[in-house]
Amino acid sequence: MSKIVLITGASSGLGKATSEFLSSKGYKVYGTSRDPSKYTSPSSYKLLKLDVNDVASIDFTINFILKKEKRIDLLINNAGVGITGPGEETDVSEMKKNFNTNFFGAVLLMQKVLPTMRDNKKGLIINISSIAGYMGLPYRGCYSASKGALQLFTESIRMEVKKFGVDILTLAPGAFSTNIADRRYHSPIKNGPYKDDYKKSLEEMNKHVSDGSNPLEIAEFIYNLSNNESKYRVHYKIGAWLQKFSLILKKILPDTVYEKILMSFYKI
Numbered sequence: 288m289s290k291i292v293l294i295t296g297a298s299s300g301l302g303k304a305t306s307e308f309l310s311s312k313g314y315k316v317y318g319t320s321r322d323p324s325k326y327t328s329p330s331s332y333k334l335l336k337l338d339v340n341d342v343a344s345i346d347f348t349i350n351f352i353l354k355k356e357k358r359i360d361l362l363i364n365n366a367g368v369g370i371t372g373p374g375e376e377t378d379v380s381e382m383k384k385n386f387n388t389n390f391f392g393a394v395l396l397m398q399k400v401l402p403t404m405r406d407n408k409k410g411l412i413i414n415i416s417s418i419a420g421y422m423g424l425p426y427r428g429c430y431s432a433s434k435g436a437l438q439l440f441t442e443s444i445r446m447e448v449k450k451f452g453v454d455i456l457t458l459a460p461g462a463f464s465t466n467i468a469d470r471r472y473h474s475p476i477k478n479g480p481y482k483d484d485y486k487k488s489l490e491e492m493n494k495h496v497s498d499g500s501n502p503l504e505i506a507e508f509i510y511n512l513s514n515n516e517s518k519y520r521v522h523y524k525i526g527a528w529l530q531k532f533s534l535i536l537k538k539i540l541p542d543t544v545y546e547k548i549l550m551s552f553y554k555i
């Protein structure tokens with residue numbers, strides 16, 4: 288029986304690559320976009336309308352899938368958006384929008400899919416977080432916080448659902464070459480105290496994404512994870528060696544030393 292997959296944010300980047308790859312392996316993939324009409328219909332998977340901020344659209348799409356398939360084996364909470372800006376200047380309403388998508392959106396999807404996974408006594412949920420969620424990055428405080436929140440929420444809910452046969456984990460990518468930098472909310476560079484540092488940090492961040500790894504690596508990783516029916520760890524990381532090594536340094540170095548390294552890396 289082919290696995291039934293729901294993946295949010297399948298119109299672009301990591302979600303698109305993963306949807307194509309899982310379909311090529313025989314999975315039945317239901318991907319989503321806020322506006323599928325903007326894209327050429329994918330040949331190998333369905334692209335359905337869903338906005339993670341709109342409960343009615345989540346209900347509609349999940350009911351549609353369950354009516355046809357009676358189950359969802361794998362939920363990949365991939366939809367997400369970036370946000371940059373100095374913490375002092377960034378509009379809090381933009382920060383709330385970011386949390387609504389990156390954190391509450393994933394929470395809502397879990398809440399809506401868990402009843403059917405519990406009924407089937409089986410299911411896997413992969414929450415796409417970020418290596419940025421393990422540390423507060425300069426000029427990306429809100430993004431780091433939204434992904435860090437998703438990591439902690441995952442740790443909690445995972446323990447609650449274990450006895451129902453459902454596994455929940457996070458997969459934290461480093462920098463991957465996608466459209467995320469173009470679609471980010473960028474707080475405007477103001478003529479103020481943060482102008483030069485914020486500008487330099489933005490240039491560094493954009494370079495990391497454009498020089499980032501191939502999204503196919505994530506697709507293959509998810510495929511292998513989804514076939515590993517044994518014990519799952521709670522957190523997985525994927526990305527360039529240096530990005531993963533930075534997490535080891537964070538664990539072993541004193542905070543002040545780690546902070547100095549981060550600041551020199553971002554040239555601030």
Ligand SMILES: NC(=O)c1ccc[n+]([C@@H]2O[C@H](COP(=O)([O-])OP(=O)(O)OC[C@H]3O[C@@H](n4cnc5c(N)ncnc54)[C@H](OP(=O)(O)O)[C@@H]3O)[C@@H](O)[C@H]2O)c1
Pocket residue numbers: 295296297298299300301302319320321322337338339340365366367368369388415416417418459460461462463464465466467468470496499
């Ligand atoms: N690329 C990286 O370096 C990187 C690193 C770490 C983590 N991540 C995470 O990986 C995930 C995928 O990002 P990506 O790099 O592939 O970015 P992307 O190319 O910009 O794709 C983002 C996807 O999210 C969807 N989306 C955005 N807002 C949505 C909403 N409100 N409701 C439903 N779907 C929404 C978009 O679909 P529509 O616009 O069609 O609705 C799009 O398919 C995100 O969670 C991101 O934070 C990426």
